[in-house]
Amino acid sequence: MLYDAFEVQSDIAKQTRTWGRMVNEALAPWRSAGYREPLNWFTASARMMMRAGLTFARPAYGIDAVTVGNRQVPVTEEAVLVTPFGTLLRFRKDIDSVQPRVLVVAPLSGHFATLLRGTVKTMLPDHDVYITDWHNARDVPLSAGTFGFDDYVDHLVQFLEAMGDGAHIVAVCQPAVQTLVAAAVMAQSRNAAHPRSMTLMAGPVDCRISPTSVNKLATSKPLAWFEKNLIATVPSRHAGAGRRVYPGFMQVSAFLSMNAKRHIQQHADLFWHIANDETDKANGIETFYDEYFAVLDLDAAFYLETVKTVFQEYTLAKNELTYRGNPMDMRSIRKTALMTVEGERDDICAVGQTMAAHDLCTGLAPHMKSHHLQAGVGHYGVFSGRKWENQTYPLVRNFIQSHN
Template sequence: MLYHMYEATRMAIQPWRMGAQAVRNVATAPWSPLSYTPLGRQLSSATELFERVTRRYGKPEWGLDKTVIDGKDVAIEEETVIHRAYCNLVHFKREIKRNDPKLLVIAPVSGHYATLLRGTVETMLPDHDVYVTDWNDCRYVPMTADRFNLSDYIDYIIDFLHYLGPNTHVLAVCQPSVPALAAVAVMSGWGDICAPASMTLMGGPIDTRCNPTAVNTLAQEHSIEWFERNVITVVPPPYPGMGRRVYPGFIQLTNFISMNLDKHMLSLNELFDHLVEGDDEEADKKKAFYEEYLAVMDLPAEFYLQTVEEVFQKHSLPKGELMARWNPVKTEQITRTAILCVEGELDDISGVGQTRAALDITPNLPDSMKHYHLQKNVGHFGVFNGGRWRREIAPVVKGFIREHDHELGAKARKLHVIAS
């Protein structure tokens, strides 16, 4: 019923949105005297803000049609190389031949689309051959498709790494840090030659017992049955996935906003002021952020519930108790994949220490293949987007990847010996 109520509310508010648009048309029309008055600008700004906040946003475009390499523009072609029911593997093919490291960017299945990592991908494109997990909205996945849980997530990562082949590098942002580490552990136990050369884990809940946040506390205070009763619902018609049990994106978005309600209210007030003052540049920045932030997708119920139970309640991965399908996940088997852990000092979703735990549960990995970076003065989203990501974090990640790239690393070591 929860999803049906949401859809009914969305339909009920539609006449108000149309009315707001009509008022805005009058307040901005060149023939209207109102458009030349302060009141007109305020009405126009208020109605535009209302329309934007109440709009349902679809999946954003990546919009990455070029990058800059050696000071020259290089065209980018977005191609889907693997199609799956729940996820496509997207390749950002650069129109240039370079021997750059292959990088698999694993986006989270946490309510937002993979395009939330647009800034991450854009920064890595000049120096890497980038592939991204582009997750599909479950409301559009038909009931005839197989179910999707945490083991399936791990299987997807392993399959993608097999497709990309040896000497691939992994960058997992937030929640996929757990399935990424699990996949590498399983592949290492197999002696799989396609186990990645390096793995960068950013703001992920490897061990949520370390410095728990409000998100971790919520998961601990309620049983898995409580989550199933209160946040799991069924997709209504006319969506292709009707009848499928999901954790709806609108619930996740509500949770995200409620965690930082004061900041969002202030931000929207600033957007209103920019619109009234005609400060288009600043207003466009705010609009772009919220067009991405308010675009959400539904998650498979079985994946969400299993993640809550295994990651946030049982802490199965750091305890060595996690199972991926029939494979025990033993992180001590990781011996050849270098690991970089990146955390934000102000992260209120994955607290400081939760990602770094990956270095503690891989005792057989040499210290020379472990690295930790704590970024000062950034929160969760600042770890992988924004100015500090580009200026301070990305150079660390890029340097780590090149240091542990088997081909480039061998060349660098050879040149070092010759120079010596």
């Protein structure tokens, strides 16, 4: 019923977007003829109508070229390995030099991996970049089976094996946990494709440290409550009909509620930027929300197992986590260097939660460990924006290079 009710709202929003486009197109000739001032309010209203609702289609990465050295180099997307639940996507560059291979692990938390577009673009000039391009669970047929916590770890191991020996891994937010587990799995099995380094950025390794509102919510209810109230069944109109999922629209609604006033103000600002012909300012807000409102569903198994394992029982933080029924000891990681990055103002993953990985990985020599606390940034500022590009990224790049 939950998903069916949302579908009704989604259909109404789709019609609203259509009307908005019709009005915007009807006004275009008049604006071109110079009648801008009296029509700007109508144009702004039409543009806001065009933004109604959420989308479930993955946006384009839109990275066509990057500057390497002193020249522009074309970038093409290459699917290296495809499973029902995700694609190992490579951003291939036509260059002769060999660069460190890096797997960027995107969070599976209601948004597409394109949310890390800026992260990838920053890293591309210096690295051969791959990304975990997760698929929308509502589009995955039931015949593909379920996708749980261990399946996520399996994907990271398979992707690293496909990339070959000597790769590096950079995990953003939630998958810091699965990345640590994958490194332990590969260490304990003596897998030759184990990563040379792993960089964990703003990830919930130990949520007992300075709990945020997100952490407190996870412990305020029993797991059965999450399953009863937040899990829905994909309607028959989609390829994944019958699959139990945590809907992306639920996650986005939760994120919006955390900073509701800010998001409302942003849309008010957008209206006036359009009405006042402030194109650059309007485009900046639209670009952000185009990505923010593109959502994907998570398989229910993965969502519920993550809530239980990471946010309620803290099995990784206690070094008691199991994989496929076997205990995983983070102390077994001895050949994969560790860097952690946190944001001073992060209200989703608090300071100290990611750094806790160092206390778990006691098998690493001191010279194989590094930590950086980025001043003045919140959660998204850890991996996007100017401070990421100018202050955090150079440290990450040097860390990868020093262990390449």
